[in-house]
Amino acid sequence: MLGLLGAILAIDAAVALLNRGVTRRLGATLLPAMELRDGVPAHLRTMVTVPTLPITLRAIDKQIERLEVHHLASPEGELHFALLSDWLDATTEHVEGDEALLEAAVAGIARLNLRCGAAPGGDRFLLLHRKRVWNAGEARWIGWERERGKLHELNRLARGATDTTFLAHGGQPPAVPAGIRYVVTLDADTRLPRDAVRCLIGKMSHPLNRPRFDSEAGRVVAGYAVLQPRIAPSLSVGREGSLYQRVFSSMNGIDP
Numbered sequence: 314m315l316g317l318l319g320a321i322l323a324i325d326a327a328v329a330l331l332n333r334g335v336t337r338r339l340g341a342t343l344l345p346a347m348e349l350r351d352g353v354p355a356h357l358r359t360m361v362t363v364p365t366l367p368i369t370l371r372a373i374d375k376q377i378e379r380l381e382v383h384h385l386a387s388p389e390g391e392l393h394f395a396l397l398s399d400w401l402d403a404t405t406e407h408v409e410g411d412e413a414l415l416e417a418a419v420a421g422i423a424r425l426n427l428r429c430g431a432a433p434g435g436d437r438f439l440l441l442h443r444k445r446v447w448n449a450g451e452a453r454w455i456g457w458e459r460e461r462g463k464l465h466e467l468n469r470l471a472r473g474a475t476d477t478t479f480l481a482h483g484g485q486p487p488a489v490p491a492g493i494r495y496v497v498t499l500d501a502d503t504r505l506p507r508d509a510v511r512c513l514i515g516k517m518s519h520p521l522n523r524p525r526f527d528s529e530a531g532r533v534v535a536g537y538a539v540l541q542p543r544i545a546p547s548l549s550v551g552r553e554g555s556l557y558q559r560v561f562s563s564m565n566g567i568d569p
Contacts, residue, residue, distance in 0.1 A: 344519070344522055345516075345519045345522065346512065346515040346522075347514075347518050349511050349514060351389075351390075352389030352511070353389065353390030353391045353510075353514055355391050355433065357391065357495065357514055357518050358391040358392075358490060358495075359391065359392055359393070359493070359514055360392075360393045360395055360490070360495075360497070361383055361393070361395070361499065362395045362397050362467065362496055363376065363379075363383075363394075363395070363397065363500075363501060364398075364460045364464070364498070365396055365397065365398050366398065366401060367398050367414045367415070367418055367442075370413075370417050373414065373417050373418050373421060374417075376396060376501060377396070377418070377421035377424075380425065380438060381425055381429065381438075382505075383505050383510075384425075384437065386506065386507045386509065386510075387505065387509065387510040387511055389511070392432065392437075392510060393432055393434065393436070393437055393438070393490055394437065394439070396418065396422070396439070396441070396442075397441050397443075398441070398443070399442070399443050399456030399459065399463065400445055402445075402451075402453045403445060403454050405454060406444075406445050406454045407445075415442055415480075415482070418442065419440055419482050419483065425438040426438050432490070434490035434492065439489065440482070441479050441487055442479065442482070443457065443462075443477075443479050444456075444478050444480050456478070457478055464496070464498060467496065468496070470487060470488070470489055471489050471493045494518075495513075495514055495517055497513060513540060516540060517537065517540060522536050522537050524536040524537055524538040
């Protein structure tokens with residue numbers, strides 16, 4: 314048992330040393346950015362998304378509260394905030410309690426929109442919830458392709474697809490604001506520093522960073538299609554102890 318615990322510590326130490334060595338040898342490259350001092354304009358309309366699983370009513374309330382905190386960290390301009398949710402995997406398509414969880418999430422998002430007001434492009438807060446589909450490989454009903462599937466279907470929905478597995482609620486079909494240019498994806502426990510989203514958009518939208526796609530090579534050959542922020546631990550806050558946040562201070566461009 315002690316040997317296993319020691320191995321875990323050794324792996325963490327090795328990864329930290331390797332990361333430090335690579336960054337010291339290669340160094341960081343500063344990317345040019347647009348300042349966007351007046352907020353995010355309409356042609357750069359952005360959606361901040363949080364993939365999640367509505368496990369309990371308390372968990373739903375916590376995620377909705379954190380979504381409002383994300384908004385307060387970046388309140389200016391054409392920014393929308395969405396929960397991308399699936400029900401838990403199950404042996405049947407529908408499970409007792411599913412509808413109660415979904416109704417609680419819908420009501421929570423409605424309260425946020427009422428309290429914070431709409432964005433210029435429509436509702437500031439959205440809930441996009443998917444139905445379960447049968448997965449023969451796992452012999453279970455699950456959200457299609459789980460988190461990766463949520464993001465893929467969100468991109469399709471933003472481009473006008475009408476055959477996604479997102480559910481209609483309130484008598485309205487699933488929809489996102491028109492003209493979404495960028496998507497920022499956060500983990501459920503992410504803490505956004507103030508104006509971090511605007512900094513990311515400023516990086517992506519700068520003319521020197523815009524991706525150039527080579528149709529023959531089938532990949533981006535210049536600029537950036539994705540920015541991957543550095544991950545760093547946060548300081549202890551109250552009784553919460555050591556938490557983790559995604560700090561958008563150092564960003565590296567990677568091909569999709």
